[in-house]
Amino acid sequence: MSKTPTADQLRNRLVDEILTERRVPATVERAMRTVPRDAFLPGLDLENAYTDQAVTIKDNPGKPLPLSCASVPSVVAVMLEQLDARAADDVLEIGAGTGYNAALLAEIANHGSVTTVDIDPDVALHARTRLNAAGYEHVTVIERDGLLGAPENAPYDRIIATVGIWDIPAAWWDQLKDGGRLVLPLRWRGQTQSVALTRRGDQLVSDGMELCGFVPIVGQNGEKTSPLDADDTIRVHYDEDQDVDPEALAATLRAGKPALELPSAQIIGGEEPFDGVWLRATAGDDRVCRLEVTPRALEQELLRKPAMPVRSPVLVEGNSLAYLTVTREDAEAERPFRLGAAAYGPQAEELARDLVAHIDAWGSDRSAVLRMTVTPAGHVPAAGHVISKPESRITLTWCRGQAAGA
Template sequence: MSQTPTADQLRNRLVDEILAEHRMPAAVERAMRTVPRDAFLPGLELESAYTDQAVTIKDNPGKPLPLSCASVPSVVAMMLEQLDISAGDDILEIGAGTGYNAALLAEIADRGSVTTVDIDPDVALHARTRLNANGYEHVTVIERNGLLGAPENAPYDKIIATVGVWDIPAAWWDQLKDGGRLVLPLRWRGQTRSVALTRRSNQLVSDSMELCGFVPIIGQNGEKTAPLNADDTIRVHYDEDQDLDPDALTATLQAGAPALEVPSAQRVGGEEPFDGVWLRATASDDRVCRLEVTPQALEQELLRKPVMPVRSPVLVEGGSLAYMTLTREGADPERPFRLGAAAYGPRAEELARDLVAHIDAWGSDRLAVPQMTVTPDDKTSAAGHTISKPESRITLAY
């Protein structure tokens, strides 16, 4: 009769599974084998605590995303690698969550300090309680709007955000040491990337960028959503600096004309990622948004199926739009799918060909990642394509 695995066995098994798929620095591995994730998720089945999945700890009634959750362990490990902590570092975490990530930070920083901030009193109390119960009384937990940081313990060697951030607050600049490192799930043009940035005087310069998804921080409202049909089953998500005409787009889709389809030259395998198309498009094109199509809209065949119905890159201009599609073609068994564009509206052909150009540009170097340079104002500029936000300017260049 087999014995039920212990928490230690399950924790080590999870770390082994992550290591089989991803790199993990030795200090991060030690911390993840040491800190009991189950102790920060009381009431959850032991097996579930050590599965590579997110766990909701507080719902957000009426909203599609939870208010707070425990992040996917492999994503936690990835972001800790990006943060590149040294023993003795002073660290600020934005988004306390369960307290688990703060405990990991404390293990890795060793003789340093960890301050974690959360706007929600229940979440902050949960983190404080769990940290105390597991020997991390020295971690500072503050109930506060994370956009304000924690000036009382600044400056910091490292700042990490565990919530989606649309703009980099001026307060974080003030609290990060020159030469310090900021890792955050940054949102622009409908996508989210975990970006690792090093401060160089009045610039933040990236050296790592990974696809991820996080609950958005409370208090930043630069992202907008517009329904494109009466049933609200087709939506476009866009940034406040983008000029959209939802009524014109709605009229285009209501007209019921078939999609104009343009294939690209790029094929992909069944497990091959192609999110880099979205990333590359944002480095040169301000028309990039996110299209969301619900299962109901697909069942009603209101439009050609997007490559990823819930979150597809789309080019939008006036009453026209073009988004990515995936078509199975049997000619190449290694890469049986062809990427392409489906477009609607008076400028359908132009937008479709522009999107295909982005796809083909990605295909010329599929692993390429742009360098991001962030400045707090207009006084310092970097070469590349710039996206301006209220508190920062983001420049992307390949």
């Protein structure tokens, strides 16, 4: 009869699993092997506490996403690697969650300080209670709007956000040291990437991006969502600066005409990522949004299946749209899928060709990366494609080859 594994065994098993997919710094590995995640998730059985999955700790009634949750451990590891915190660093965390991430930071910055902020009183209290119980009383927990930061303990060597950020607040600039690092799940053009940025005077310059998904921070409303059918089974997500007419798009889809389909020259394997297509498109095309299609819409065959129904890049212009598709061809055993575009509306052919051009541009050098430079609003932005937000200017440039950037 096998023995039930202990919390220590389960925790080390989880870390071992994470390390099979990605190497992380020794400081991060040691912290994840030390901090008991189950202590921050009371009431959850040990097996689930040490599974690589998110755990909701507070629902958000009437909303599709929870108000707060414990992040996926492998994503936590990636973001801590991006943060590159050192032993004597002063660290600010935006979004206290369970308190688990703050405990990891306290292990890594064990000769510095950790301050964590959350707008929700229940979440802040949970984090404070669990941190105390686990022996991390020295972590500062503040109940406050995270967009304001924590000036009382500033300046910080490192700032990390564990909630989705649509615009970088001016207050954070004042609290981050020159040369310091900011890691945040940044949202633009319908997608979210964990972006690692280093402050260089009045610029934040990226040196890494990782695809992720996070609950949006409370208080930023620049990202819009609109249904494209009466039953709300098809939705478009877009930024406030984009010219999107949901009613016109809905009318196009109601017309019921078949999609215009156009293949690209790019083929991929079943496990081969292609989110670089989305990144590549945002570096010069302000028509890029996100299309969300529910299983119900697919069952009713309301439109051609997107590459990733819950989150596919889509080009939108007027009453026309074109989105990414994946078609199985089996011509090559190791790479049996072809990327392409499906489009609807009067400008379907033009948009499909433009999307295929983005796909092929990505495919011409799949090791190329997106470089992001952020400046505060009112400052001259860096050279490149600029996305203007109320408190910041995001400049995007596409750099060929790994040596060119992030």
